[in-house]
Amino acid sequence: MTLPDSRHSWWTHLGGTALICVVVGLLNYLMQGGSFGIAMLYSFAVGTQISLYIQLLMTGVTRALRLQRGDLPELRHGWIGWGWVAPCVLLGALAGYAGGLWLGDLISGRHAVRPWNMPQGRAALSVGFVLLVSVLGTFFFFVLFRLNALRLEQAQALRQAAEARLTLLQSQLEPHMLFNTLAHLRVLIKLRPDEAQRMLDRLIDYLRATLQASRATEHPLADEFERLSDYLALMQLRMGERLRVKLELPADLAGIAIPPLLLQPLVENAIKHGLEPHVDGGELRVTAARDGKQLVLEVADSGAGLVQATDLPGTGFGLSQVRERLAQRYGNAASFELRPQPGGGSVARIEIPS
Template sequence: MLWPHGTQSIALIGFGVTAGFLLGNLIGDAWSGAPLLDFLDYRGHKLATTLTITLVATAGACFFFYSLGKSKHLQGQIERARRDATEARLKLLETQLEPHMLFNTLANLRVLITLDPPRAVAMLDRLNSYLRVTLSGSRTLAHPLGAEFDRLADYLELMSVRMGERLRYALELPAELREVPVPPLLLQPLVENSIRHGLEPKVEGGEITVRARREGDLLVIELSDTGVGLDAASPSTSRDGGGFGLEQVRERLTTVYGPRAALTLAPGEHTGTRATLRFPLQASSTGDAPAASPTP
């Protein structure tokens, strides 16, 4: 706060009143041509009038600076409360996404246990490794884009155990973008959506490609697949780009980056679907995400 506390406050007020009283009257006497220290003359209540003006001005100045300091303090509290609310919201969205992914994986694992036990064991080992990496670190609201791509590679390897050669993927991340902070689990719901609605309905499977690039002050991430496409996908996906995972991604983007962030779905260049994320390289002032933790 701008306003001091305790004895400092009393000393500051006393010094200000004394200095202002003496200096102001000396300047006034010099300006009007009155004798030096003429304000000390009691005749005509000069001293009483001068003291009254000084006290009124002092009270006004004290109230102004006290109000200014209190306003700054309250504004800081509001900003902290807004950041805390944003952090709590992001943590809630992340905790909703993780069980969603885990339940889908366990459902697939249950099928494999009956049809192909060796692949089920391999998938369980991958899941164990994936969860160890994912849950071993403390929860953060942001991590480097490189860590997000590494996490995505782990998830795709996990899905490759189940789908075999039907799933192929490529991840393209320029070195200069690896340290850009992004919310965790930002891309996984998009990949999960591509596998579930694009590649799985296709007998021969397909390929998923994830690319990141910079356009001015925006980070652009494109995820394309060679699946069945929007027209053949489930109604909830093809009609309005909905679905649990996609809505969570949109909500998290808006919470962190504001109205400049966007997620769009469009048909692929030849086949399949293309999902494009665009958001500022820096989080918006209304929804600041903390700095990313270093890549392990």
Template sequence: MTPRRYFNGISKLRHYLQVVAFTLAVATLQYAFMPDKPYGPPVVYSVLIGTFTWAIIDLGRELVPSAAETGWPQGWQGIALVVVGIAVGYLAGTAVADALCVHYFHFYPPGTSTTGADQRTSILITAIAGLVGTYYFYAIHKSAYLEGKMAEARVHATEARLKLLETQLEPHMLFNTLANLRVLIGTDPARAQHMLDRMIGYLRATLAASRSTRHPLSAEFARLQDYLELMAVRMGARLAYTLELPEALQDVPVPPLLLQPLVENAIRHGLEPQVQGGHITVRASTRAGADGPLLVIEVNDTGAGLPATLPATGPGQSFGLAQVRERLATLHGSQGTLELIAASAGGTSARVTFPLENPANP
């Protein structure tokens, strides 16, 4: 049981309009079975009885602690509220309808009284309609609650899947970096020491940030710069890079460690096979999409270009690309894409595209 939630006037108005539509349907059905009687009185009685019944039950439940999954009182309180609502709704609605039908609409002459059969029919219709209407609103509240829980479960499942992908990606990055460090230890201990210092600083800045499912694009570019500086210790003048991030896109939320596998791939398969190395450019921009603006991030290199066939997924091979594709599919479905494009002047372009999110609503 939970305390009543804040009063939602729009929701109550929507409920009342549904009740009015239901009462008009009841009046129409009643007239269909008794076409010899005028249509006006059933409408007046039905709408007024339905209005009073709705007001007592739907507004009254705001004053009673309700179950979170239905928004309705449980146990005897819920039963009592429905019974009182139907009884008082019938008595009050009938009294007001009697006055209106006689003195305002002049459906009946003064002093006219309903027969016992008409009263019993009216009570029966009110009880059935009240129970049906109550169950309807009970069911839609419970359905909405369950749908919300299902959506919440899907969000948690997506977050858990992304965390799993990230925990797989981080050791992959460390494996590659440690392999590079091992080479330098044997050939250039001084540079190996410098690289180790860079790696410690990089990990200190990166590991905490990678524990969230989103961070600003500026933070992603900052971690990318740290990584490129780390790689520059080993490659020296053979590695040059440019990072282009427009100010308007700095706060756009993106998954952490999304771009690093693409840069790793550009270095390993593009720049390292070349004696002279090469240049890496990481650029963020936007373009229009069918369902709204898209964020486009390109990692361009002037390396050896795409091989005839990409290497199989494995340690140090296409693992990072597979992870990027899977993370994009988990977050954005078919709207998240990764393309590898052979550049006309040599080298390769890796282009990531997915829906642009509002920085205020990540």
């Protein structure tokens, strides 16, 4: 008495069928009397066979229609139209009724009266009751599975919307990163043309690798650190010995997947607003560690610190991108904070499921 094409259809089918059998068995016992156990036995013997036969018939019809018409939406939702449902219910109900009476007799050792041995009025009532319960049960399961299909479609739509939002955020981030890098290059051209040439060559290689990798929705943490290493090599051409870099990625964390360019805005922010304004520059440290089931990523600098950085223009875009991408991808399972570091500088900390 159910329809195919739901992820949990068989479990729902069994549970719903058992509930219907209990109700029908209780009604038979109240109306006809006799043994409660026998009433339940025949109710389950008949009900389970009717349910099984209707399920098999409708599954077969649905598969045949898919081969003929393709995977149409109505077939995915489990409804093939009353023109096909009615014969399946009729045949399944009659076959299940006969088979269930035989099974009940076999288990109980009794001999239930068959419809063809009943008076005409009672036989019509008995068969009509079986057909009515079969039709109502089938329609009940269809409504139940249709609601489940709608929930699955809604969840899929929400996931697709989140993925589209992440793609939009990433497309905004890429030119932001490129403009920042070109701004550095423009300054260097005026001051040290030879170094600007080397930086331009490095920039071309960096952009080729980074823009190709950023088209994916995620990549291994090792690739993220490799892109950061390329970017920081560019920045070291500009800042020289004023920029000291430490990248720490344990081997067992290298394969964890994260969104591309997740750490890039934090590194840019640390250099632009932490280390560059500092006369002596400082150290930039990017680390990855595991804390229980969480992956902890930190970008720390020993530069100007948060007090000076908050008064500078342009600090909001990169950080807001990080927060929004984390919210879109991980929801409440992720956290992000930017705080002062003891002894000077700041540290940005991300925690995401590993």
